[in-house]
Structure formats: structure tokens, C-alpha cells
Amino acid sequence: MSKIAVVYWSGTGNTEAMAEEVANGAKAAGAEVESFTTDDFAADKMNDYDAVAFGCPAMGDEVLEEDEFEPLFEDCKAKLSGKKIALFGSYGWGDGEWMRNWEEDCKTAGAILACDPVICNDEPDDDAKEACQNLGKALA
Numbered sequence: 001m002s003k004i005a006v007v008y009w010s011g012t013g014n015t016e017a018m019a020e021e022v023a024n025g026a027k028a029a030g031a032e033v034e035s036f037t038t039d040d041f042a043a044d045k046m047n048d049y050d051a052v053a054f055g056c057p058a059m060g061d062e063v064l065e066e067d068e069f070e071p072l073f074e075d076c077k078a079k080l081s082g083k084k085i086a087l088f089g090s091y092g093w094g095d096g097e098w099m100r101n102w103e104e105d106c107k108t109a110g111a112i113l114a115c116d117p118v119i120c121n122d123e124p125d126d127d128a129k130e131a132c133q134n135l136g137k138a139l140a
Contacts (some may be wrong), residue, residue, distance in 0.1 A: 004139050005045065006035040008055030009069035014090035014123050020089060021129045022053045025136025033136075038068040046079035049137045051086070051114065051139040058091035062098040081110030086135045087117040090124065113137040 004026045010016035019035055022069040026033045034049075046052065054076075056069045087102055099117050101113045106113065120128035 002031045002050040002140050003048070004031045004033045004051045004053065004136075005041065005049040006053045006055070006136075007038070007041045007072075008035075008053075008088075009038045009057075009065050010055070010058060011028060011059075011065070013088075014120070015055045015088070017134045018088050018090060018118070018120065018124050018128065019053075021124065021132035022055070022086070022136040022139075025133030026053075026140045027136070028133070029137040029140030031136075031140035032102075038072045041072065043072070043075035043079055046076055046083065051084040052076075053086045053135065053139055055086065055088045056102075057089045058094060058096075058098040062094045062096075062101075063111060064098065064102060078108045080106060082112065083110075084112045084114050084139065086114045086139050088119070088132060089117075090120050090122060092122055095126050097116070 008019040023033045118131045
């Protein structure tokens with residue numbers, strides 16, 4: 001059984017709802033899953049998990065949340081090489097540039113992306129929820 005961490009930051013609850021669906025999908029695929037907000041996770045926990053799902057919405061000019069999520073993620077980047085990960089998040093404007101940039105950053109760090117990232121505009125609809133569950137299954 002694989003052990004998966006779902007690590008996220010959510011300002012409005014949309015990315016949190018996505019994180020719950022990711023966790024549900026991974027559990028349905030037989031994985032042991034723990035969910036963490038940025039306050040409850042640290043880079044030194046990366047080695048405790050077979051795979052990690054990271055979730056963060058687009059902020060400002062299509063960037064990761066800069067006060068809590070980005071510093072945590074920067075700390076985790078040194079442990080991404082060879083690590084199976086997946087990315088998800090919501091946005092309210094733009095075209096998903098923040099996710100494309102984030103995905104490229106992860107690939108450059110040597111991460112193994114389990115599947116394409118999942119993004120949704122505002123609150124996740126049924127299609128986005130299903131995509132998040134499939135993301136969790138891909139990690140498991």
C-alpha cells in the first residue's frame with residue numbers, strides 16, 4: 001500500500017474541496033492518505049511518503065500563494081528529485097499560466113508527475129471533482 005500526502009493551501013475553500021477529492025480518490029485506490037494544510041507540513045516529512053499531491057490556487061498575477069504555500073514548496077523542492085507528485089488548484093481569472101509554470105518548475109527539480117495537473121475555475125464542479133479523484137488514484 002502506498003502512503004500519500006495531500007498538501008494544500010486554500011483561501012476560499014475551493015482548493016480545500018479539491019484536496020478532499022484527491023484524498024478520496026487515493027483512498028479508493030487503496031492508498032494510505034494524510035492531508036495537511038501548509039501549517040501542518042514541512043519538507044522534512046517528504047521522505048515519509050511514497051507520493052505527494054500539492055494543491056495551491058492562482059494568486060495575484062497567476063502565481064502560487066506567496067506567504068504560506070510558496071515558502072513551504074520552495075523548502076520541499078530539494079526533495080522532489082525522483083519523487084512521484086501531482087498538482088492541483090483553482091483559479092478565478094487567467095488561463096492557468098500559474099499551473100504551467102509550477103509544473104515546469106517541478107519537472108526541472110526532477111519530480112515525476114503522476115498525471116497532468118488538475119485546475120478548475122472557482123468552486124470545483126462535478127467534472128473537476130472527478131478529475132481530482134482520478135489524480136488521487138494516479139498517485140496511488
